[in-house]
Amino acid sequence: MEINATYNSLVAVGDSFTEGMSDLRPDGSYRGWADVLADRLAARAPGFRYANLAVRGKLIGQIVEEQVPLAAEMKADVVTLVGGLNDTLRPKVDMVRVKDLLTEAVGHLTPACGQLVLMRSPGRNGPVMERFRPRMEELFTHIDELAARHGALVVDLYEVPALGDPRLWDVDRLHLTADGHRRVAEAVWQTLGLTAEDDWRAPLPAAAGPGWVARRTADARFAKEHLGPWIGRRLTGRSSGDGRPPKRPELLPYETGQETGSAARPAAGSET
Known part of the structure; x- marks a missing residue:
């Protein structure tokens, strides 16, 4: 059922998923779902x-310390909070x-805020994700409980098979494509x-999968360009976001059409 509501402001809080990584504009900046949503609103x-x-x-500790107080001060109609998955x-x-902390x-x-929106993030299949799946599901259960307690909305992306399709994930296997x-x-x-x-749950059209050689080549490239650096950052406590400011730190007027642009592959070593 549609709620005939007009939302006049949006603040997005989170990590790379909300920043929009792997959905690149021609100028090299990231677009992502929050920008697309802002344009439509x-x-x-x-x-x-x-503001993003x-x-x-x-x-999540950094999000609570650095982003949550700022978002609360903005008194937006809608605030989206997606965090904890990196942990x-x-x-x-x-x-x-x-x-x-959540x-x-x-x-x-x-x-x-007028309406808080939480999210059960999507996750593709694979050995890396399988190792961490119990933690993810523990986090998502807690999100459901918080939403019920505080009247927040939950966008459940985790239970949608189509979002596990490898064609909707970039070569780093951590971030979604523009689609x-x-x-x-x-x-x-x-x-x-x-x-x-649109039907965001709709499966992608059937297509022949890559052959054995292509899969092994992709696996080797993934391990060299993404998995290795990702593990290295985890072991050393470093982050690609260290010292990086948010792309829209102030709640300012947004002109429609700003999200338009073709997507491209991100640089190697990106992370959530």
């Missing part, structure tokens, strides 16, 4: 304002602390009660 509301505080690589992908993680973030943001980000934007759009414009 702006078309309905003259004077629409948008997300920075790649951020852990689950660390070699060692205190899940109790992660859940406590609880703190939700408690801070809920009274400061994947568009599907996420549509999912949030519909969760906000707005009229569906």
Whole structure:
């Protein structure tokens, strides 16, 4: 059922998933689902304002410290909060602390915005994800509980088989392609009660898979360009987001059409 609502402002909080990594514009900047969503909301509301505080690589503690207070001060109609997944992908993680920090973030943001939106992030199949899946599902269960307690909306991307299709993931196997980000934007759009414009759950058309040689070549490239550097950062505590500012740190007017542009492959060594 559509809720005939007009949202005049949006603040996005999180890590690389919300920053929009692997959905590159021609100028090298990232677009992503939050920008696509902002563009669509702006078309309905003259004077629409948008801020994106997300920075790649951020852990939930950093999100709570650096982004949540700023987002709360902005008093936006909609705030999206996606965080904690980077923590689950660390070699060692205190899940109790992660859940406590997420609880703190939700408690801070809920009274400061019109509608808080949480998310069960998508995850593709594979040996790397299988190792961390129990942590991810523990995080998602907690998200459901927080949403029920605080009246937040939950966008459930995790239970949608189509979003596990390798064709919706970039070569780093951690970030969605432009098409994947568009599907996420549509999912949030519909969760906000707005009229569906596309079936974001629809499977991709059937296609012949790559042959054995092509798969092994892709695996070797992935290991060299992405998995190795990713493991190295995890072991040393470094992040590609260190010292990087958010791309839209202020809640300012957003003109429609800013998300337009073709996607390209990100540089090697990107991370969530």
